[in-house]
Each structure stands twice: as structure tokens, then as C-alpha cells.
Amino acid sequence: MDSRIFDTSDFRITEVILPGVAEPKDLLIEERFLSKPKNGEVILKVEASGVSFAERAMMRDKYPGMPEFPFVPGYDMVGMVVATGPEVDPSLIGKRFAALTKTGGWSSHSLVCAADLLYIPDDVDPVAVEAIVVNGITAWQMLHRKAKIKRGQTILVLGANGGVGTILSQLAIHAGVKVIGAASPRHHATLKAQGIIPITYNDVKFSENVRKIAPDGVDAVFDNIGGESISRSFGLLKSGGTLISYAIAFALDLNKSVLLSFLILLAKLFLLNSLPNGRKAGFYDIWSGKGEAEFKTAMKEDFSQLIKLLQSGVLKPQIAAQFPLANIREAMELAESRTTYGKIVLTP
Template structure:
């Protein structure tokens, strides 16, 4: 193992999710510092965050989550303190962003080099954190899944959320008209961002959207699923694409998760086969991670690199709703789950 001039601590602090508990059941613990093996990196975490994934994991409702207890945290930004024996020693001392899925809510953690990208200097850690998983997701859905072109019109559900907030900025920069579906309390902020706001709970949502896009929209980005996916597909113009990237309705429920996922995938295949030129797909951030690792890595570095450059130049901005010390993870999670925020809650170890 190779270390930087910064000391490698003997112990670390981390948040542990012991089981299906309320946010108050989170535990703050200490543990021996982990040692990187292979090409892994030991990172001193500078910023991590709270997304819908961690909220679902708290309820045991995230598909494929590990067995309890575990440390949550889907992504992070931090400095590399040490590398494993097979690692790149030039990474020591570099600021990096890593997609972790779990484990980021800690002062230090070991991460996989293949899921890690160097953060350009000049970007604050907490700003970079807002666009790691959210930025890759938004960029790939817009440019790879839906292939939206300048001059087109899209509908974004969850427009006030972490992914939605980045997606609408990327789309606006790309010359796309954005209709943003969110609760009315977020509409003023959406208007200020150049977005046409609509209420996702409006019983006349389809008619409301068609007032702005009479022929339909060119793409819909849906994080709700269920019946909303049917409405979304109906709102597409000929040749349009529905991108479902979450099934919040099912995840927030109590039944098995496998059936809603399979139904969503089946609907996408069926709807795409209809003779109307429309397409439907389920976006999976981790697709190809195991089966096509070289392509996964190449796209991660390329796509997150685009987003970081736009952030560095001020073309897009970080949307931070609140900042909390890692030791106040309980209050941070409670606020994130209040669904009153516009932006992402950041934890600062």
C-alpha cells in the first residue's frame, strides 16, 4: 500500500443502518480504518449525499441492497490517501468522485478504482458531489437513452429532485424546452430555471401538458412508474422516447419489488414494438458494469467528465438544498425525506 503525505487514520467514523428503522435509528460508530487491496483506493471523504436510494434502503425497499447492517452512501467526493498494491500510485493525493452504491457515509472508505473519476481542480467537493451519480444519470438519459436534439421538448418528472435538477439544466443548455412536473411549492424555482412547471398530481395532467406541446413531447423522463408510465407514454409525440429511471410508487409501497420491475421492463418491450414510432426503455445506471466493464468505465469517465466541465465553467450549477456534518446524519435524512426540498442534502465528513 502506498500512502500520501496525509496520515492514514487508525480509526474512522461511519454511519450504520442497522435494519429497517426510522431515521432516528441510524447509528454513528467508529471502526478500524480499512486497507485497500488490489487496485482499490483509500479515500478521505470530503462530501457525500442523500438520494432516494438511501431513503429506500432504510425501508428495505431498494432492489439488490445488501443485508443489514451496512453503511449507506451511493457516491462520494474525496482525496485519495492510499492505494492497494496493484493500484495506480499517481492517484494518491488526487481528488476523486466515486459511485459506491453503499459505504460513502463515512469519514474514510475504500473504493474501486474502476468506479472512480478524477475531479477537476476548481470545483468544490460539495458541488462536485451533487453531480456524481445524478449527473451521470441525467447526461446518459438525455444523450444516450433518449438522444434528445436541440429544439425538442421534454417532460421531466421529479424536476425538483437531484437527478431532475441536473437534467433540466443539461437540457436547457442543449437548447431543449423543458416541462417540469413537481409539487406546486417548487414551481417558482422551476420558472426561475426556465422550465414550464406542471403539477404531477394534476388529474388533468395530460391536457395540461398538451397545452404546451399539442403534438406531444419528444421524451419523458419518469421516476414514478405504474400508471404514470402509461400517461407518460401517451404524451409522447411520434418518434418520442419514454425513459423510466425509477419506480418510486412501487418502492414507496409494501409489496414485493420484483414484480413491478419485471412489469416495467415488459411494458417497455411491448410498447416499443407498437407501430407508432414511440420507444420505451428502463434506464439502469449500472447496466454493463459486470458484463461490459471496459465500456462502462469509458462512458463513466466521458459522461461525468462532460458534466464536471459544465459545472467548472458555471454553465450548470450545483443545487444544494442543505449541508450537514456526517454526525448529524439523522437530521439530514429526516429533512431529505420531508420532500419539501429543491436540491440535494449534502453530508460533510
């Protein structure tokens, strides 16, 4: 399709609107005509998007850098290019890509910058791919670019049943790393089946239980909780170990500014990292370096590695549930229950 004869009537789209601070029942489903793609843009016909911690935080107005209400949530998406704007190669039409966008994924079609597209081979299931876009890139980069894990090491993964935790654990095991996974007891059997050593995250003997498995401490901790969990996680590191914080789940339901909680977290990580004990601590931000050539290169390289592992069967994305976009309220009710194992995926 030539963008010069693009007709918006071909793209009457359906999208989910987050109108303000909301509960799942307050989400709106609306239709409109999509505007023409501008220079450097394409239109993706969305085949899969997902629910993540980010959307739950946005519904509470507690996600740093989120746009003003109202807007269309959806941190990432997988879809097929159906139209291109000026200065975009028209041969992209008909090809499948993923895109990491922070918002806009909860829609039947979405405008996306062509330079940000991540190529997907035709023989890969879009639902499976959706589980490795933001979650997979986050897991890969934390393991290999931040913690720089090595075969024979031991790591602790908090939220091992989550979208990031399930992928991170699989990647670590594939790399020859022992994984201790913290989750609710309801998920322990599934964790064991995947080769993960399960422990209960809110057990009063949590640290003692970790030390029974790793007496000298662990080589890395991946902490999605924040708050008081940070000091505990740092204390479980062996000399030379690394703590990576990547979310502040504890702050979701607190009646105070998430920005303040985030700044306190960063300050704590800075102080811990300054201690002369050979341990390191830091916060992982998937958007760090955005706008630089190295950022896009890393994104494409890392996503390509994940696709190869998916194609070879090494990665087996855990899909907690799959909902049509029209059932977004039910999907978010499930997400809010905090009982799932893996990723909630939305399809047309």
C-alpha cells in the same frame, strides 16, 4: 504514503450503519479502524456524499441489488486519496476523485477500487461535484445516450425538483431543448427562474396541461414515478418520442415486494416498446454493462463533460441542504419530507 508501511491506526473512521429496515432515528453512527487497501484499492478521505432515492429505498429494504443488513449506505462520494494498495500508482495520493459505489459513501473514509475513480480538478468545490455524480451521470446518459435529444425538441421531466431532475433540466436547456417540469406548486417559482415551464404533477388535468404546451406531444418523458404514471407518460409522446423510466418512487410505501413492482414495470415498458406507433419506451439503469470496458469509458467521458459544464458555470447544482455526517438522522428526516429542491449533501 507507501502502502507497504500503511498503519491502520492512522484511519480510525466514522461511518453510518443501516442496521435493518429503519426510520431515520434508527441509523447508527459508529467508529472503527479501516482495513488496509487490497490490490487495486485506494482509501478516499470522503469530503462529500449525498442522499438519494436509493438510500430511502434501502431503508425500506426496497432497492434491487442492495446488500444484506447491516451495511454502510451512500451511493457515491467525493474525496481525496490518502492511501493506495498494491499495484496502484502512489502518485494518486493527494488527488481528488469521485466514485460511484452504490454503498459505502456515508463514512469519513472509504475503500474504493482505483479503476473506478473519476478525476476531479483541484479548483472544483467537492459539494458541487457531489450533486453531479450519480445524479449528473444519470441525467447526462438519459438525455444524450438514451433519448438522444436534439436542439428545438420538447421534453417532460417528472420530479423536476429532485437531484436528477434539476441537473437533467439544466443540461436539456443548455442543449436548446424546451423543458416542462412536473413538481409540487411550492417549487414552481424556482422552476420558472431556471427557464423551466412548471406544471403540477398530481393535477387531474395533468395531460391536458402538457398538451397545451406541446399540442403534438413531447419528444421525451423522463419518469421517476412508475406504476400508473408510465401509461400516462407514454401517451404524451409524439410519434418518434421516447419514454425513459428510471425509478419506481410510487412503490416506496406500498406494502408489497418492490421486486414484483419492478418486474411489472419492465413488462409494461416491453409491451409499450412493442407497439407499432413509432414511440419507444425503456428503463435506464446506471449499472447496465458494468464490468465491460465500454461501461468505464462512458462513465469517465460523461463525468468529464459534466465537470467541464460545472467549471464553465453552465451547471449550477441545486443544493437543498448540507449536513455534517453526524447529523445524518436530520438529513434523512428532511429527505423523507419530500419537500426539497435539489440535492441533500453530507460533509465530514
